[in-house]
Amino acid sequence: MxxxxxxxxxxxxxxxxxxxxxxxxxxxxxxxxxxxxxxxxxxxxxxxxxxxxxxxxxxxxxxxxxxxxxxxxxGVLGAERVLHRTVATGPTVIEFDRDHFERAYRARLGASGRRAVAVTDRAAALRVLRLGASYLYVVDEEGVLLVWPEPRDVADLTFGWAPGGPRPADRVVHPMLVPERLRATAAGELVVVGSPRCVFVVANLKSGHFRPGSECAAQVRSAAMRALRIDDPAGIDVFTLPQATAA
Amino acid sequence: MTETAAAELHRVDAIVESLLAVDATEYGTQALSMTQATFSDTQG
Incomplete structure (x- = not known):
């Protein structure tokens, strides 16, 4: 009551x-x-x-x-340029453009001094992730959930990339989480909510670099279930975006 | 009122403050009023 x-x-x-x-x-x-x-x-x-x-x-x-x-x-805003391509289906694997990554993001990754963290179990995840904070994630082609170990607030992620918004030169982008292969089966933001005893995940597929389609929701759901030992798929919310409607 | 619920009510206040901070930026009102979603990163 x-x-x-x-x-x-x-x-x-x-x-x-x-x-x-x-x-x-x-x-x-x-x-x-x-x-x-x-x-x-x-x-x-x-x-x-x-x-x-x-x-x-x-x-x-x-x-x-x-x-x-x-x-x-x-709908969503369109990409300025298309720098990704689907290289496999069942499940969908999306690859980001290598030349663009080396030119635009390699130095940024080095300067950050960080690397994405593979989430392999709930205890390890809760040592890396702050409950309730938002993180960039990628699910790689092996189905491993990788997170960038820097919490963001949802307002920043939601509005920080709006037209006219700031474009900090050191900002982390999804390809930086998978610099070796530049491949993803899902990518976006996730929030882990709850307690060590009971966790839920709220995730989306809002990667502007990989632009995962709605079919990629299954990949993040299963990766999060495995990584965080969540038995019930209903404990994971995944929001998908439609294809871009305007450039 | 549970402790968690009290914390969530405080969080709503913090959310309102964060929206006011966005609105105070040069691009904020336009960003908040947009109907189209934006991505969490853009190619650059």
């Missing part, structure tokens, strides 16, 4: 902010989509706390389709 009323209070607060954002930026705006995404992260956290909380479970069930529908209908 206590968690039901607590869940209801959090849902109500999100609804209030959502209504304000809809007035200010538009009901179909990315501001509202962003807030729905953040609400899902909150609901997953509450559900990890009490898996029997019906009001929260119901809200999780509403948010997934609502967010996906917004991605499906609004």
């Amino acid at each position: 206590r968690s039901q009323s607590a869940g209801t209070a959090v849902i109500a607060r999100f609804a209030q902010v959502r209504a304000d954002l809809a007035v200010r930026y538009g009901a179909q705006s990315q501001a509202v989509t962003f807030l729905l995404y953040e609400e899902l992260v909150s609901m997953r956290r509450l559900l990890a706390d009490d898996s029997r909380c019906a009001v929260v479970a119901r809200r999780v069930g509403e948010l997934g389709p609502a967010i996906q529908s917004r991605f499906d209908t609004a």
